[in-house]
Amino acid sequence: MTKFSLLLIALLFSVQLSFSQEYTIVIHGGAGNIKPEMPEELQQRYLQTLDSALLVGVRVLENNGSALDAVEKVVNYLEDCPLYNAGRGAVFTYEGKNELDASIMDGSNLEAGALAGVTRVKNPISAARKVMEASAHVMLSGEGANTFSEQQQLEMVDNTYFKTKKRFESFEKAKAKYLKGKMGTVGCVVRDKNGNLAAGTSTGGMTLKRWGRIGDSPVIGAGTFADNKTCAVSCTGHGEFFIRLGIARDIASRMEYKNLSLKDAAKETLDKLSEYEGTGGFIAVDKEGNPVMQFNTSGMFRGYVKSNGEKEVAMFK
Ligand code: ASP
Numbered sequence: 509m510t511k512f513s514l515l516l517i518a519l520l521f522s523v524q525l526s527f528s529q530e531y532t533i534v535i536h537g538g539a540g541n542i543k544p545e546m547p548e549e550l551q552q553r554y555l556q557t558l559d560s561a562l563l564v565g566v567r568v569l570e571n572n573g574s575a576l577d578a579v580e581k582v583v584n585y586l587e588d589c590p591l592y593n594a595g596r597g598a599v600f601t602y603e604g605k606n607e608l609d610a611s612i613m614d615g616s617n618l619e620a621g622a623l624a625g626v627t628r629v630k631n632p633i634s635a636a637r638k639v640m641e642a643s644a645h646v647m648l649s650g651e652g653a654n655t656f657s658e659q660q661q662l663e664m665v666d667n668t669y670f671k672t673k674k675r676f677e678s679f680e681k682a683k684a685k686y687l688k689g690k691m692g693t694v695g696c697v698v699r700d701k702n703g704n705l706a707a708g709t710s711t712g713g714m715t716l717k718r719w720g721r722i723g724d725s726p727v728i729g730a731g732t733f734a735d736n737k738t739c740a741v742s743c744t745g746h747g748e749f750f751i752r753l754g755i756a757r758d759i760a761s762r763m764e765y766k767n768l769s770l771k772d773a774a775k776e777t778l779d780k781l782s783e784y785e786g787t788g789g790f791i792a793v794d795k796e797g798n799p800v801m802q803f804n805t806s807g808m809f810r811g812y813v814k815s816n817g818e819k820e821v822a823m824f825k
Contacts, residue, residue: 538692542807593692598712615705615734695742723747745788
């Protein structure tokens with residue numbers, strides 16, 4: 509075989525790789541103290557909803573939707589599901605209200621949208637997408653973000669819509685003991701058939717948050733990041749650590765600057781999080797569609813599906 513034909517084969521192979529029609533969807537529903545002692549029936553409900561969330565994404569991508577469409581729709585599904593700490597079922601602030609944060613990022617052009625501390629928009633991830641597509645800004649907060657969402661004709665609800673009995677009971681218990689925690693943030697990262705990456709994260713934040721506290725979930729580079737060159741990431745855990753360590757961008761930077769694989773980059777980043785005693789985890793997908801789901805807590809609600817049929821949903825270590 510001549511040098512020229514070898515070169516041609518290598519070229520064809522790399523063209524085929526970059527045009528691969530494969531897709532991957534990875535999701536999380538929060539990391540934390542998730543242990544096998546959880547009632548069997550509840551375990552089944554979590555697994556079923558994770559499975560259905562993946563299916564929502566598959567439908568979008570099979571109908572030629574983009575990575576961004578899939579991220580939005582999957583997160584919408586999880587926001588509407590009261591089991592998770594995002595949208596309906598969000599945790600309570602110290603004052604007994606629900607304040608929601610979300611962000612989304614398009615890896616094909618590094619555009620992003622986020623909002624923090626919204627109290628009336630039913631699906632914060634859709635509002636984050638509007639911030640990206642219909643405003644000149646990246647991040648809006650509080651009442652202004654509510655008004656913007658309303659002007660964008662998104663579905664608005666009364667703050668009591670987010671309240672569920674289960675979360676309110678744990679809020680009262682937590683308040684009595686001043687306990688922090690209660691996780692269940694949701695996130696989704698996608699590599700679509702065209703090789704585009706997108707990431708989104710939506711949360712109620714941390715129980716008993718106060719004084720307008722904002723975590724990592726709406727902060728691009730901390731809780732969410734996507735770049736077609738490297739990977740898409742969505743995080744969950746103790747937000748203060750994720751902000752300080754810029755966790756989502758950290759994974760992408762290790763790939764970009766150190767030429768690491770996603771798996772190796774994710775391992776280094778998780779080690780760094782643990783070194784600083786931060787708790788939580790993240791999901792990620794690289795441009796070839798390889799999924800990663802890592803955490804340093806006892807569990808993380810998670811799952812992935814690939815167009816070749818490979819699939820997993822899990823919650824414990
Ligand atoms: N990272 C979220 C926050 O700190 C909480 C979570 O993921 O459970 O607001």
